Amino acid sequence: MAVPIPMKQAISSLIDQALNKLREQGYLPAELSYEIQIEATRDKKLGDFASNIALMLAKPLQQAPREVAARIVAALTPDPKITRVEIAGPGFINFFIHSENFLNVIPRILQEKQAYGHQIQEKPERVYLEFISANPTGPLHVGHGRGAAYGDALGNVLQSQGFEVHREYYVNDAGxxxxxxxxxxxxxxxxxxxxxxxxxxxxxxxxxxxxxxxxxxxxxxxxxxxxxxxxxxxxxxxxxxxxxxxxxxxxxxxxxxxxxxxxxxxxxxxxxxxxxxxxxxxxxxxxFGVCFEHYFSEKELEKQGLLQAGIERLKALGHTYEKDGNLWFKASEFGDEKDRVIVRKNGESTYFASDIAYHALKYEKADRIIDILGADHHGYVARLSGMLEALGLDPSHLSVQIIQFAVLYRGKERVQMSTRSGSFVTLRELREEVGRDAARFFYVSRRHEQHMDFDLELAKSKSNENPVYYIQYAHARICSVFRQLKAQGLSWDEHSGSEYLDRLSSEDEKDLCETLGRYPEILAQAARQYEPHTLAHFLRLLANQFHTYYNSHQFLVDDLPLRQARLNLIAAVRHVLQHALTLLGVSHPEVM
RNA sequence: GCCCCGGUGGCGCAGCUGGAUAGCGCGAUCCCCUCCUAAGGGAUAGGUCAGAGGUUCGAAUCCUCUCCGGGGCGCCA
Incomplete structure (x- = not known):
């Protein structure tokens, strides 16, 4: 069975053809470059997909957007999958798709299963992902939990897109x-x-x-x-x-x-x-479901001579000087606001000196370095990339992601946290209070650079209203349908189901398929922008559409072809729910 | 003082490589189980996208300033 081309790509290439035609006709200047953007429309009255290409070309062509749109539409080759093309609003080109074309995604998912949405890189790019790295001076607290949930989910998402991910926790055991x-x-x-x-x-x-x-x-x-x-x-x-x-x-x-x-x-x-x-x-x-390839000991840097080697390397390149008995790195020449001490007059090297050695090591071992740091470390970014530059390395290999703080509340009251005083809520307490799934989902459903108000009381007392259960419930319901199927002495035949997919003709079914079809690009975007939170929002939508479907349709109907087709659809939904939940480190129970 | 992040319906958040009437959850009001788990569904109400300028055919989205909130600015890690 051939894997069908996603609708979006099909439309994109149709437009591309039309634009080429216009270029041949001399309407479009040959040197004009453009990027074709297709998006799923928000409102179905406006069609299924829309392109803003005419709006973007209007300026260079110095013509009204709607006029450009008309020329493009006229040049489009008719396609049986498309029922109608409209020009709307300021100049959008809207495409209406035969609803059966959305169904293609079902066989695709059932065939690829947990690989649906994955990318394979010919030569996998190696990513060195460091996160948490809390000082081993006390238990992890809820602030670290956010970095843990984010870092782990990001690693999973990157892996799904073909990256070779090495996760590491840097242990400050020397200071x-x-x-x-x-x-x-x-x-x-x-x-x-x-x-x-x-x-x-x-x-x-x-x-x-x-x-x-x-x-x-x-x-x-x-x-x-x-x-x-x-x-x-x-x-x-x-x-x-x-x-x-x-x-x-x-x-x-x-x-x-x-x-x-x-x-x-x-x-x-x-x-x-x-x-x-x-x-x-x-x-x-x-x-908490977070594993590392390695816990890297700061002491190792010294034992292996890397610490000294890093310092010597900077010295040899002439980027250091001595003042007041200290050895300084000329950080200000590389974009930092001031110079930094790397070896104190008492002979002790600073934390930054370790960082030089550590990052030089990471640079060797990977194509891309990702450091996930707390908001209190934002001042480090300049000196880290400056240091790479000073070593003659390309600073663009390093990407620092800053996690904003989570401000904790118990009801209205703010919880102050300090490791030193011992007054903090530990990650373990959080896990025990609100549960691993709820905690991980909550953490990762906010953008990492967004401040977060974390109300413990709410998380605990209203745990049944947590969106994570809503999503897990969708999964459990699908499992339950299959159990029920068995209990009734019936069975599911995927092959016969795929023969009868055209029986799926309701709006709910079309909506679900469309959402399922968007999953690969949601994943790709999450990886590209280091933003796994988009997955959480996608999951919410998918679960909602499933629950709507569940409430308005019976799956285990007497009509055998229809029954098989519907089972194919919900099996596909289950695959995607499982996959996305797993990436976020959340379980997918079969019974709730 | 300087730097980073944010300010979107009562609350918590998406949307931010500019695009069509600004979305979602909670909360509120109403409706839906003779039916595969109601931890569910449907509907309604609720927003000058902090404020003021600017760029643009078009700004929640980009730029500047102001106000408000969180966090940083040590030879601490």
Whole structure:
């Protein structure tokens, strides 16, 4: 069975032919370039498809759009699939299609099944997709959830379009923040051993830190116990005290901790804390349906010498200089607003230095780098692309997608979030409260660069009104029809169904087919623009049309040919529902 | 002060490579189960697309300014 050409393409080539004819006639200048756009009309009274080509050509031709349209229509070759062509409004050309032509999509879907809408690239473009990359200093919170849902869905969509996608979580396991976590855990551990002191303002105060401290005690008993009178000396006062400074305070404490414990014991605390937090994050993401090819450790960059190599490379290219003992990158010469330090005078490299090495690595391994960052990192974009340029690499390989923040509410009340203070709603809590499917759908149905108000109370209390159930219900209903079919001792014969597709003559059936036919381009667009949210809206429409159909038509009718044809149609709907839900990381239950 | 994102019916959001009367969900009002799951369907009401200029045959969409909201602007990651 040959796969029919989509209607849109057919119309597009008809117009193209007509324009060529006009060019031969000398009506169109040969050098005039144009792009033929065909869109499905919003209002069916205006036909099924419309083109604005006359409007776009009107200017270069210096003629009224309707006149141009008339010339194009006159040049069109008649086509049996098209019943009527009209010029309307300012100069649109509207096409009315024989309704049976919409039915072609059904055999196409039943044949291609889950490959419907997919693209195959001859030489697949490699995409290096980095997302979430939250510091492993505590559990993921609902803000990270948005990046997770978006990144994963985007990866799926890109894969469907033939891209070879590598997903990676960059683990910041080398910085000062990790030292603060280790300190926090150790201090809690000391508290468990009845040591008495005031916990630093700048420490991590979440309850999970105490849990980790308890595990630390189980593993090492009291071998890490150092009474504070032995080491808590000459520590800069904490914030709130005279001349206090929470940063200096915590830095002094870290130094004192390292001194008293020694590198080996310090490493024990550090590693246990990192390990616990990171495995918690991994479990959480797994349960959220998000998987990575790799969790890339920042420490690896140093171990493999990439960090130093990156710095040397910039140095060798003459894009660095020393000032005040620090090594600076001349970022301002590459579009950033100011220069950036890459190695501090104490010899420690900055976070940005790691980024140089990391991005150079990504550049090697992929044709396209996508970084998904939170809105608080937007200042990074300039320096990242500037850095690629400085390395002599093409910055257009990098695309940074910024996720705007989700502002959390409980009813009217805003929920403040801070990892440091431990006052945040974790992703795990969200999942347990509203469910994975609802959470993922909610996240990904908004444009990523759009602010989002996330009302927990609403998500929880009205979970039955969440659109995700509406869509899943459409899927479950189709499954139910097939179960019912079996229960009645009947069966579905796809082949005979496709013989009788012309029995599908209602508007509802035509509408459904048209929507199904649009799926491939919805997917392609979602991939091209990195906007998976369009899929969520498409799903909503498809489910709505199905429910309408369901309510006005009986599928399991006595008329055998009609029954088979309708089953073909709803089977096609089921394929597309399944496919799109899966891309968004949402399940498609057979029973609800 | 500078930078990023946004301001679309009561609420939450699509639409933004300019195009035909601005869509969807929730909420509101009314109607629909002798029928494959009513977690459903149908209908009605509700918008000067923040405001003001500009570009254009045509602007929610592009440009400028103003106002309002969110977030960033450290040798923090």
């Amino acid at each position: 000062r923040q990790m030292n603060i976590l280790a300190l926090s855990v150790w201090l809690r551990y000391l508290e468990l051993h009845q040591q008495d002191f005031i916990f630093p303002k700048n420490g991590y105060r979440g309850a999970y830190v105490i849990t980790i401290a308890e595990h630390l005690r189980e593993h090492y008993q009291d071998s890490l116990l150092k009474p504070i009178i032995l080491w808590w000396q000459n520590i800069h006062p904490d914030e709130g005290e005279p001349e206090g400074d929470k940063e200096k305070h915590v830095d002094d404490l870290i130094q004192a901790m390292k001194n008293i414990l020694g590198p080996s014991a310090y490493g024990q605390v550090f590693d246990l804390a990192l390990d616990e937090v990171l495995s918690d994050i991994k479990d959480d993401l797994k349960a």
